Amino acid sequence: MKSLCAKFAAKLAAQGIAPEQGPDAPLIGGLDAELAWNREDPRTSLLSGLFDRLSINSLVFVRPSEPYRTILDFLASRNPNAIRPEDTETRTFLHDIPVCPEFELSAMADLLERRKVIVLPGRGIVSCGTVSPEQGFVSVSSAIFSTFVLFFSDYLNRARRNALDDEYIKTFSRVVRLLPEPRQVPPALAQGPFRDEESVVSAMAEAGRKVVGFGLVDSFFGNISYLLNGTIYISQTGSSLDELNGCIDPCPLDGSSTNGLTASSELTAHEDVYRRSRYDCILHGHPKFSVIMSMDCERVDCPNRGRCHLECPECRTVDGVPVVPGEVGTGPTGLCHTLPPAMAANGAALVHGHGLFTSGEKDFNAPFARLLEIENRCRELYFERLSEYA
Amino acid sequence: MDELFGRTGKVLHIDLTSGKAMAEYPDDAVYDAFIGGRGLAGHYLRPFADREYSDPELPLLIFTGPLTGTDSPTSGRGSIVSRSPLTGAVCDGSIGGGLPTRLKKAGYDGLVITGRGSAPCGIEIDDNDVRVVETSLWGQDTDAVLHALEERLPEDTSLACIGPAAENGSLLASVAVDHRHGGVRGGLGLIWAAKNLKYLTVRGTGDVPVRDPDALAQANEAIVRLTMASPVLMGRHGFSRWGTPALLDLMNSRRMLPTDNFQKTYFEHGAKVNASALAALCEPRDHGCLGCHIHCRKIARDGRSLPGFEALAHFTALIGNDDPETAMAGVDLCGRLGLDPVSAGSVLACLREISGKDYSGKTLLSALREMAEGGDSGQGAAHVAQVCHRPETAMTVKGMELPAYDPRGGYGLALAYAVSTRGGCHQRAFPLSHEVLRKPVATDRFSFSGKARIVKLAEDTLAAADSINACRLIFLAAGLEEYAKALTAVTGKDWSAQSLLETGERITVNERCMNSANGFGAADDDLPERFFTEPGTPGGGIKVPPIDREAFLQARHNYYVVRGLDKNGAATPETLQRLGLDG
Numbered sequence: 001m002k003s004l005c006a007k008f009a010a011k012l013a014a015q016g017i018a019p020e021q022g023p024d025a026p027l028i029g030g031l032d033a034e035l036a037w038n039r040e041d042p043r044t045s046l047l048s049g050l051f052d053r054l055s056i057n058s059l060v061f062v063r064p065s066e067p068y069r070t071i072l073d074f075l076a077s078r079n080p081n082a083i084r085p086e087d088t089e090t091r092t093f094l095h096d097i098p099v100c101p102e103f104e105l106s107a108m109a110d111l112l113e114r115r116k117v118i119v120l121p122g123r124g125i126v127s128c129g130t131v132s133p134e135q136g137f138v139s140v141s142s143a144i145f146s147t148f149v150l151f152f153s154d155y156l157n158r159a160r161r162n163a164l165d166d167e168y169i170k171t172f173s174r175v176v177r178l179l180p181e182p183r184q185v186p187p188a189l190a191q192g193p194f195r196d197e198e199s200v201v202s203a204m205a206e207a208g209r210k211v212v213g214f215g216l217v218d219s220f221f222g223n224i225s226y227l228l229n230g231t232i233y234i235s236q237t238g239s240s241l242d243e244l245n246g247c248i249d250p251c252p253l254d255g256s257s258t259n260g261l262t263a264s265s266e267l268t269a270h271e272d273v274y275r276r277s278r279y280d281c282i283l284h285g286h287p288k289f290s291v292i293m294s295m296d297c298e299r300v301d302c303p304n305r306g307r308c309h310l311e312c313p314e315c316r317t318v319d320g321v322p323v324v325p326g327e328v329g330t331g332p333t334g335l336c337h338t339l340p341p342a343m344a345a346n347g348a349a350l351v352h353g354h355g356l357f358t359s360g361e362k363d364f365n366a367p368f369a370r371l372l373e374i375e376n377r378c379r380e381l382y383f384e385r386l387s388e389y390a
Numbered sequence: 391m392d393e394l395f396g397r398t399g400k401v402l403h404i405d406l407t408s409g410k411a412m413a414e415y416p417d418d419a420v421y422d423a424f425i426g427g428r429g430l431a432g433h434y435l436r437p438f439a440d441r442e443y444s445d446p447e448l449p450l451l452i453f454t455g456p457l458t459g460t461d462s463p464t465s466g467r468g469s470i471v472s473r474s475p476l477t478g479a480v481c482d483g484s485i486g487g488g489l490p491t492r493l494k495k496a497g498y499d500g501l502v503i504t505g506r507g508s509a510p511c512g513i514e515i516d517d518n519d520v521r522v523v524e525t526s527l528w529g530q531d532t533d534a535v536l537h538a539l540e541e542r543l544p545e546d547t548s549l550a551c552i553g554p555a556a557e558n559g560s561l562l563a564s565v566a567v568d569h570r571h572g573g574v575r576g577g578l579g580l581i582w583a584a585k586n587l588k589y590l591t592v593r594g595t596g597d598v599p600v601r602d603p604d605a606l607a608q609a610n611e612a613i614v615r616l617t618m619a620s621p622v623l624m625g626r627h628g629f630s631r632w633g634t635p636a637l638l639d640l641m642n643s644r645r646m647l648p649t650d651n652f653q654k655t656y657f658e659h660g661a662k663v664n665a666s667a668l669a670a671l672c673e674p675r676d677h678g679c680l681g682c683h684i685h686c687r688k689i690a691r692d693g694r695s696l697p698g699f700e701a702l703a704h705f706t707a708l709i710g711n712d713d714p715e716t717a718m719a720g721v722d723l724c725g726r727l728g729l730d731p732v733s734a735g736s737v738l739a740c741l742r743e744i745s746g747k748d749y750s751g752k753t754l755l756s757a758l759r760e761m762a763e764g765g766d767s768g769q770g771a772a773h774v775a776q777v778c779h780r781p782e783t784a785m786t787v788k789g790m791e792l793p794a795y796d797p798r799g800g801y802g803l804a805l806a807y808a809v810s811t812r813g814g815c816h817q818r819a820f821p822l823s824h825e826v827l828r829k830p831v832a833t834d835r836f837s838f839s840g841k842a843r844i845v846k847l848a849e850d851t852l853a854a855a856d857s858i859n860a861c862r863l864i865f866l867a868a869g870l871e872e873y874a875k876a877l878t879a880v881t882g883k884d885w886s887a888q889s890l891l892e893t894g895e896r897i898t899v900n901e902r903c904m905n906s907a908n909g910f911g912a913a914d915d916d917l918p919e920r921f922f923t924e925p926g927t928p929g930g931g932i933k934v935p936p937i938d939r940e941a942f943l944q945a946r947h948n949y950y951v952v953r954g955l956d957k958n959g960a961a962t963p964e965t966l967q968r969l970g971l972d973g
Contacts, residue, residue, distance in 0.1 A: 001839055001840045004839075004840070030840060031843055032839070032840045032841075032842050032843045032948055032952070033842060033843075033947075033948035033951045033952060054888055055847055055850060055888060055891035055892065055895070056847075057840060057843040057844060057847060091615070092615055092616060092619055093616075095612060095871075112888075113886040113887060113888035113889070114871065114874065114886045114887060114888070115871065116871065129830070129831075130830075130844070130847040130848070130851070131824050131830055131831055131833060131844050131847075131848075132824070132831050132832075132833055132840070132844075134831040134832075135830055135831050138831065220831070236828060236832075237621050237622075237828050237829075238828040238829065238830075238831055238832060239828070239832075246931075251627065255626075255666055256661070256666050257627075257639045257661070257664065257666060258627040258632055258635075258636040258637075258638070258639045258640065258664065258665050258666065259627070259639045259640060259643055260621070260625065260626065260627035261621065261622055261625070261627045261628060261636050261637065261639070261640045261827070262621065262622070262640065262826070262827055262828055263621055263625070263627065264621065265619050265620065265621045265625060267621060267625055267626055267627070268625060268626045271626065327615060327618060327619070328615075328618065328619035329618045329619040329620065329621070329624060329625065330618055330624045330625060330626070331614070331617075331618030331624060333618075334618055
């Protein structure tokens with residue numbers, strides 16, 4: 001258990017969510033018959049009490065790095081009960097992010113009885129799980145992602161309505177100064193076409209690692225696939241794109257096998273993209289500014305406001321990339337219905353509030369470059385649009 | 391009385407000896423402590439849990455939960471509970487179809503059936519009208535009984551009955567519910583027969599009041615959203631499209647498909663009998679329980695039910711059969727005879743290993759008919775193996791035949807099988823969820839690290855799920871966090887994931903108390919020796935070694951610690967006091 005705690009502490013650091021060392025490094029506890037922490041810290045004496053109060057087996061406590069720290073504290077000050085982002089990760093998995101005013105056992109336990117993750121202003125984030133420290137890692141990562149998206153989306157909307165106050169402007173300026181410079185040069189990935197399963201799996205694992213390394217997806221979200229001889233090789237559901245070895249399912253297009261039971265929830269969408277197009281590979285990430293721009297709409301009085309992710313009837317684009325509605329997976333409002341035609345026509349598409357899909361032929365070089373290019377362009381567009389209202 | 395939400399507040403006691411029914415109105419505290427379904431039934435079972443199955447005082451319990459009959463997704467479920475004739479342990483079967491919903495709508499949270507009819511009888515419930523009637527259907531198979539009742543009763547009536555297996559004393563006797571929505575294991579059908587009860591019909595036309603319909607709609611939206619995001623439930627390879635047989639390819643590719651009576655873990659003819667092959671053979675249509683959008687049941691073009699994964703795997707890989715039609719015929723016959731197909735398949739596999747003889751389509755059906763006649767083979771695999779002086783060939787835990795997941799391929803599964811209160815059952819903790827299906831996150835399936843507490847928490851989760859009553863399968867997508875909101879909306883009582891887990895813990899420990907009182911101890915929380923001495927079938931880069939005995943025992947010890955049990959697996963006085971079970 002202790003090695004698992006250490007593993008996910010390292011992943012939080014690698015993804016820039018928390019420092020690797022020092023007093024703000026992640027604290028992760030795991031309990032089987034005995035409780036183990038990834039490191040010593042005086043706060044574990046209080047946090048250990050959560051294992052007595054809650055039916056959990058793991059807990060993650062993080063004081064996030066900047067700019068996430070400033071964003072969280074600001075949003076918590078504006079939303080003293082709960083932060084309610086509107087992206088897909090929140091809608092599907094977190095629902096909302098309760099704010100706990102004090103680092104006190106009962107107060108934290110009361111909120112964690114009902115939610116996966118809570119925010120403590122000035123202190124950090126706490127999340128817990130019943131199976132593995134990975135649950136806490138995923139929830140913390142999602143909370144960081146979704147609050148980042150909320151902060152920038154809300155700021156732009158308020159600027160449009162001329163509803164910004166001085167504190168918001170000051171905080172935003174600070175956050176923007178703390179943003180890391182965008183990566184501009186895509187990596188050189190293995191060149192295709194790939195002729196056998198071993199080459200496909202190796203190329204997918206390499207591309208997946210780079211998507212994570214470039215910060216284009218968080219925790220275990222995103223997916224990747226390659227079509228070889230009528231079989232789609234696709235990352236498994238809940239697999240981290242930087243750890244794809246042993247986590248790729250071969251799924252024949254002819255339906256002769258149901259091995260894809262553990263495949264990504266977007267297998268159906270990937271299948272239909274391949275059926276409709278000439279493409280051989282698909283990448284899907286959750287790049288932050290792409291998601292922010294997918295949600296940006298000037299029609300403030302639209303009757304579908306609040307249900308844009310399901311019912312937006314407009315043919316929206318962001319710099320020529322189509323934005324489609326649709327929820328994760330299948331079902332009548334699933335993105336499996338909206339994404340494939342958009343992808344087949346454009347080779348890339350944004351799903352409202354969710355993420356970005358890109359496709360290519362032969363290998364992952366082109367779809368990776370496009371993923372990066374669109375994200376960087378969305379970042380530019382964000383500030384261009386903001387400048388219209390400043 | 392204040393208006394009740396999510397429950398009727400009424401439990402109906404039916405005494406088959408006198409033919410009389412009497413309503414009981416349990417205290418709020420009882421509902422708070424045990425919720426409904428499996429939990430509430432366990433509460434009613436405990437004072438009588440040491441009775442033999444033939445004792446008229448041993449209650450047969452059929453209970454619904456607070457979500458049953460509401461719009462909450464997959465909540466058309468109920469539980470049949472009693473002491474298992476097969477194992478002597480507490481046993482429950484989660485039932486679907488329409489019966490639980492209609493029982494609730496008729497005005498009852500549950501039925502407590504005791505006594506013994508002087509002649510074969512049926513119970514007929516039509517809202518407030520409850521009758522115990524003599525029947526001439528004794529001796530008929532389940533299809534004949536259900537068809538006869540369907541012809542006579544209104545269309546919106548639900549039906550449950552036993553078949554010849556129960557009447558003839560087979561310990562593998564099951565219960566057919568609305569044409570095989572039963573899935574009841576542990577020989578619970580035999581308790582019906584011991585009471586001379588052939589069938590139960592229920593028609594209910596009332597409503598189940600919901601405290602906050604808008605909040606329930608919001609909760610439902612979150613649950614359905616998670617379902618739609620689940621590849622296992624709703625994906626192109628998922629249960630909604632193929633039924634649970636979709637698991638066969640996956641189990642085979644993970645080298646954990648029990649083959650040749652668990653002597654191997656890979657079936658080389660898997661592609662001939664997988665979900666795709668079955669669909670090509672049967673051209674099935676979708677079917678589901680009332681209130682479910684997943685529709686994991688499939689009905690063949692000729693009207694037969696397609697087997698679920700466990701039955702399919704046991705009638706193919708476990709007995710070396712590569713003909714899907716033979717499997718269909720075998721499972722269909724089990725349904726008509728009222729045999730539990732999982733246990734029946736395991737007995738067939740045990741007999742095949744002992745005799746060394748393969749089955750033909752004809753000999754397989756003959757063996758099943760013999761099982762339903764109540765002879766040695768009808769007493770379960772442990773009995774058959776003992777009689778044949780080959781006890782090592784019984785793949786059972788606490789006398790219950792294991793389902794179609796090899797524990798050498800999942801160490802959480804191995805532990806869960808061993809400590810399950812109802813014996814060889816994967817559904818108490820469903821470790822497949824994280825060890826294979828990667829939900830909520832993946833765990834290392836070849837490690838015991840952390841598994842004791844994971845199993846304990848999962849048992850508590852599913853005990854709560856079986857008590858609110860929601861389908862266990864949906865917990866591959868949603869969780870108690872989402873269902874607590876639905877339950878709060880329905881009942882008006884403030885539930886959280888945590889309070890549901892605490893109640894699930896009480897329900898599980900209550901079951902363990904009953905087992906302890908019946909003599910079950912640590913020696914029964916164990917696996918067949920084969921899993922510790924023989925490897926599974928390697929391949930595809932996967933090695934399947936025997937389970938390390940010492941590591942298993944350490945994990946079981948850890949489980950006892952986190953569950954609050956003593957060294958013999960009995961709840962400690964402190965645990966009983968903490969859970970309010972010491973009274």
